[in-house]
Amino acid sequence: MPTITIDGKSIEVEKGTTLLAAAQKLGIYIPRYCYHPKLSISGNCRMCLVEVEKAPKLLTACSTEAAEGMVVRTTSDKVKAARRDVLEYLLINHPLDCPICDQAGECGLQDYYMDYSLARSRFSMADKVRREKRRPIGPNLVLDNERCILCTRCVRFCSEVTKTSELEVMNRGDHSYIDLKEGKALDNGYSLNIADICPVGAFTSRDFRFKQRVWFLKRTKTVCLGCATGCLVEAHHNENVIYRLVPDPNPETNTWLCDHGRLTYKALQAGDRLKKGVIKNGLIELEPALREAATRIDEARGAVAVMGSPWLSIEDNAALARLARDSVKTGDYCFDFNFEQGIKDGILINKDQAPNTAGVRPVKAAYGGISMGELAGRIASGKIKLLLTEARAAALLKDALKDSGTRVVVFAANRGEIPAGAYATLPYAAYFETPGTFINYQGLRRRTTPPVAAPEGVKPLWDVVNKLASYSGASLGLDSGDDALKGISF
Amino acid sequence: MENILLKDDVAGLEAYFACGGYKPLKKALGLTPAEVIDEVKKSNLRGRGGAGFPAGLKWSFIPKDAQGPRYLVCNADEGEPGTFKDRELMRKNPHALIEGMAIAGYAIGAAHGYIYIRGEFAEEAELLEHAVAAARAKGFIGRNILGSGFDFELFIHRGAGAYICGEETALLESLEGYKGQPRLKPPFPAIKGLFGSPTVMNNVETLAAVPAIIDKGGDWYASIGTGKSAGTKLFCVSGPVNKPGVYELPLGTPLRDLLEKNCGGLKPGKKLKAVIPGGSSTPVLTAGEALAVKLDYESLAAAGSMLGSGAVIVIDESQCMVGLLRVLARFYHHESCGQCTPCREGCGWIEKILNRFEEGRAEMKDIDMLSSVADGMMGRTICPLADAMAMPVLSFVKKFRAEFEAHARGETCARRAGPKA
Numbered sequence: 001m002p003t004i005t006i007d008g009k010s011i012e013v014e015k016g017t018t019l020l021a022a023a024q025k026l027g028i029y030i031p032r033y034c035y036h037p038k039l040s041i042s043g044n045c046r047m048c049l050v051e052v053e054k055a056p057k058l059l060t061a062c063s064t065e066a067a068e069g070m071v072v073r074t075t076s077d078k079v080k081a082a083r084r085d086v087l088e089y090l091l092i093n094h095p096l097d098c099p100i101c102d103q104a105g106e107c108g109l110q111d112y113y114m115d116y117s118l119a120r121s122r123f124s125m126a127d128k129v130r131r132e133k134r135r136p137i138g139p140n141l142v143l144d145n146e147r148c149i150l151c152t153r154c155v156r157f158c159s160e161v162t163k164t165s166e167l168e169v170m171n172r173g174d175h176s177y178i179d180l181k182e183g184k185a186l187d188n189g190y191s192l193n194i195a196d197i198c199p200v201g202a203f204t205s206r207d208f209r210f211k212q213r214v215w216f217l218k219r220t221k222t223v224c225l226g227c228a229t230g231c232l233v234e235a236h237h238n239e240n241v242i243y244r245l246v247p248d249p250n251p252e253t254n255t256w257l258c259d260h261g262r263l264t265y266k267a268l269q270a271g272d273r274l275k276k277g278v279i280k281n282g283l284i285e286l287e288p289a290l291r292e293a294a295t296r297i298d299e300a301r302g303a304v305a306v307m308g309s310p311w312l313s314i315e316d317n318a319a320l321a322r323l324a325r326d327s328v329k330t331g332d333y334c335f336d337f338n339f340e341q342g343i344k345d346g347i348l349i350n351k352d353q354a355p356n357t358a359g360v361r362p363v364k365a366a367y368g369g370i371s372m373g374e375l376a377g378r379i380a381s382g383k384i385k386l387l388l389t390e391a392r393a394a395a396l397l398k399d400a401l402k403d404s405g406t407r408v409v410v411f412a413a414n415r416g417e418i419p420a421g422a423y424a425t426l427p428y429a430a431y432f433e434t435p436g437t438f439i440n441y442q443g444l445r446r447r448t449t450p451p452v453a454a455p456e457g458v459k460p461l462w463d464v465v466n467k468l469a470s471y472s473g474a475s476l477g478l479d480s481g482d483d484a485l486k487g488i489s490f
Numbered sequence: 491m492e493n494i495l496l497k498d499d500v501a502g503l504e505a506y507f508a509c510g511g512y513k514p515l516k517k518a519l520g521l522t523p524a525e526v527i528d529e530v531k532k533s534n535l536r537g538r539g540g541a542g543f544p545a546g547l548k549w550s551f552i553p554k555d556a557q558g559p560r561y562l563v564c565n566a567d568e569g570e571p572g573t574f575k576d577r578e579l580m581r582k583n584p585h586a587l588i589e590g591m592a593i594a595g596y597a598i599g600a601a602h603g604y605i606y607i608r609g610e611f612a613e614e615a616e617l618l619e620h621a622v623a624a625a626r627a628k629g630f631i632g633r634n635i636l637g638s639g640f641d642f643e644l645f646i647h648r649g650a651g652a653y654i655c656g657e658e659t660a661l662l663e664s665l666e667g668y669k670g671q672p673r674l675k676p677p678f679p680a681i682k683g684l685f686g687s688p689t690v691m692n693n694v695e696t697l698a699a700v701p702a703i704i705d706k707g708g709d710w711y712a713s714i715g716t717g718k719s720a721g722t723k724l725f726c727v728s729g730p731v732n733k734p735g736v737y738e739l740p741l742g743t744p745l746r747d748l749l750e751k752n753c754g755g756l757k758p759g760k761k762l763k764a765v766i767p768g769g770s771s772t773p774v775l776t777a778g779e780a781l782a783v784k785l786d787y788e789s790l791a792a793a794g795s796m797l798g799s800g801a802v803i804v805i806d807e808s809q810c811m812v813g814l815l816r817v818l819a820r821f822y823h824h825e826s827c828g829q830c831t832p833c834r835e836g837c838g839w840i841e842k843i844l845n846r847f848e849e850g851r852a853e854m855k856d857i858d859m860l861s862s863v864a865d866g867m868m869g870r871t872i873c874p875l876a877d878a879m880a881m882p883v884l885s886f887v888k889k890f891r892a893e894f895e896a897h898a899r900g901e902t903c904a905r906r907a908g909p910k911a
Contacts, residue, residue, distance in 0.1 A: 043674040043872060044829045044831070044872070045831055046831050046832055046870055047831075049870060056869075057869040058869070063674050082866075085832065085866030085870070086832060086866075086870075089831045089834075089836055089866070090831055090835065092835055093835060093838075124842070127839075129838065150828065150829075150831075150834065169669075171828070172652070172824075172825075172828050173823060173825070173826040173827065173828040173834055173837065174826070174835055174838040176828035176834065
């Protein structure tokens with residue numbers, strides 16, 4: 001365990017620790033472009049050069065391992081000069097199109113220039129190397145090679161994380177540029193991470209481009225509910241609109257975020273987002289829709305079934321269970337989901353596409369109920385006149401429901417989720433609009449924090465359930481999501 | 491003295507035999523590998539590719555307990571502008587290289603050797619292929635060499651034209667089939683080289699000197715030259731001398747002797763202005779410095795330059811230093827691999843500034859800018875290509891500043907004045 005000194009502070013580190021990592025432990029920040037904690041060391045940008053006593057040259061902090069007695073300086077004049085020089089080199093051929101660049105405000109060039117340089121340009125504009133600009137590269141990204149600083153994070157990401165190796169540095173010297181390898185397309189399911197790790201504006205997200213200046217964005221840490229992996233994310237939003245999701249790296253679950261999960265927020269802004277109820281195919285106001293649904297439930301009393309959903313939070317599932325047991329007073333309710341779980345691509349995407357299969361289990365443990373097979377059997381044999389459930393869960397019973405004559409009343413956030421033939425649909429506040437508790441495939445409990453508010457009048461599902469119950473005359477007395485969790489242990 | 495490396499009429503195997511060829515290999519196989527390394531250490535043989543690292547010491551860096559294969563690689567990617575000694579050596583004495591490699595392979599425990607030869611040397615590559623085949627036919631290469639139980643296979647690999655692949659680790663990348671870009675060090679090739687295995691890489695001239703060292707002993711070789719700079723060195727002289735070409739001389743020979751005795755002096759009417767003593771990347775010497783210096787590692791270092799590859803580029807008064815530097819800048823700009831920021835951007839920047847000088851658009855402040863751009867590149871990159879650009883820039887500007895100033899003032903330089911007058 002070597003002990004080293006960085007800027008006068010001593011630290012003992014594990015053998016093999018780099019100077020950059022050791023400095024980080026001491027709270028000393030060393031600027032870097034090519035270094036990324038989850039990618040191999042490349043050492044090409046030369047931004048992290050530090051002075052090590054007795055070493056004839058400056059050394060890259062990202063690649064130099066701590067050795068006993070090393071005395072390191074990260075702010076000496078030599079180091080400062082090297083940083084200034086590297087920044088100058090990086091900027092001479094940079095197009096300086098910050099006013100129209102999405103990276104502006106979170107750009108490594110801008111930030112480090114302010115921190116470490118502030119020098120005037122000595123380079124003639126006419127001499128700049130020109131490269132290809134704004135080229136769509138794959139479904140999710142735009143590549144601007146003129147802004148690229150050739151740190152190769154993108155190349156290493158594709159070869160080391162997704163192992164798809166689409167990108168390569170072509171050509172040589174200052175005419176180098178990033179390009180797709182022959183016959184490759186940049187569509188590996190994780191491509192938007194490249195926009196995140198690109199320290200400059202070379203790779204930008206096609207989804208996010210020109211939508212919002214980053215300094216207007218507010219950040220809310222929440223959970224991605226695109227599958228059972230339950231990655232931690234940060235939602236970036238402004239004025240009640242989400243503009244992007246980025247990973248919130250954590251040791252338990254995720255460094256990255258898949259493209260599918262990253263774009264789940266778009267459902268909120270989709271044209272089919274439900275703000276009103278649907279009866280058959282017609283939109284009607286929330287209140288009449290709710291009354292209609294309650295009436296049909298009353299009508300079918302004695303032959304009503306309720307099914308939970310692995311797409312809903314524990315709170316919402318618990319409210320449905322309460323509704324079935326205490327208000328509708330039926331034994332035909334089902335909280336029985338057993339999807340196979342596990343990472344299917346070796347990175348993040350789960351075999352289980354539903355976010356809360358594990359979270360429905362404690363609801364089942366508390367309330368019991370019948371199995372999915374039994375419910376399907378009862379529906380198929382015509383014993384169930386009305387089924388109340390969540391839209392995507394209803395699809396699980398598609399075969400049983402066919403020709404059964406069962407009226408289906410569903411909760412849905414988007415019209416596209418509604419199964420064919422549903423009688424009534426009630427909208428509810430979606431993932432990003434209301435807090436909820438979920439349990440991911442690792443058994444980790446995660447609570448979402450809503451970055452935005454639901455459309456006017458649209459309530460959390462437990463609240464809608466509570467109203468449905470009160471229309472039937474047997475109030476559940478739910479004043480909050482937490483009320484619904486009473487009696488459930490997880 | 492008699493040449494050790496450059497000999498006439500030994501290219502064929504029979505002729506090589508006739509002058510004692512492959513006897514040293516037999517002798518080496520009778521020694522232990524450690525004894526062979528000791529002999530080379532004793533000889534003080536230093537790397538002839540440019541860096542001058544002691545060869546025996548390099549061989550001893552291979553970890554004794556290393557499992558798995560070890561490799562010997564010969565760097566025949568002779569690309570430094572002004573350098574053409576290895577080509578001459580491979581043409582005239584290919585078996586010295588092959589025999590040297592077999593001995594080195596035995597010393598470090600390598601069963602495979604590669605000769606990475608510059609892509610443009612198509613003829614030499616073919617010649618080597620024939621020579622290796624002839625050596626193999628006689629049992630000097632291949633399995634159970636001379637009944638010793640030692641196996642050594644030798645492959646010729648042609649480069650694809652990048653100067654950077656002459657850099658040790660870029661060469662390894664290229665040899666493995668990747669883009670030729672230098673690797674971060676450490677780990678050094680002796681620990682993790684070709685295909686991740688311990689590897690020794692030597693220059694053609696270094697390896698070709700090994701048979702003679704084994705034959706006549708390390709002490710004999712060490713007695714040639716100046717002591718610290720032992721043995722003979724090939725010098726390739728280009729420029730306006732009467733007899734340009736490759737000369738083998740003991741290290742420590744005065745540069746003046748090389749120019750006047752071997753090369754027959756400068757051509758009529760030419761006056762010496764400067765000499766680049768060790769290949770285009772080494773700092774330039776003024777005529778006065780050049781005529782006072784001896785050709786060995788220490789003397790040239792003391793004179794502020796380097797022995798480098800031994801490529802002596804002679805510059806006479808009619809040549810424009812600004813124009814010459816621009817040619818070099820164009821070369822290094824073209825050949826920078828583009829990995830490290832300072833080299834990738836700096837080489838191009840320097841060329842662009844020099845273009846302004848050549849086109850009469852430069853200002854006085856551009857002179858200092860040249861030096862400061864070069865300063866920012868020195869010692870701050872993965873490999874020495876940035877230094878190879880910076881060193882000539884710094885030395886040209888320092889020693890021939892007046893010419894740069896004249897350009898900045900818009901005055902014509904000597905070269906331009908020449909034809910017009």
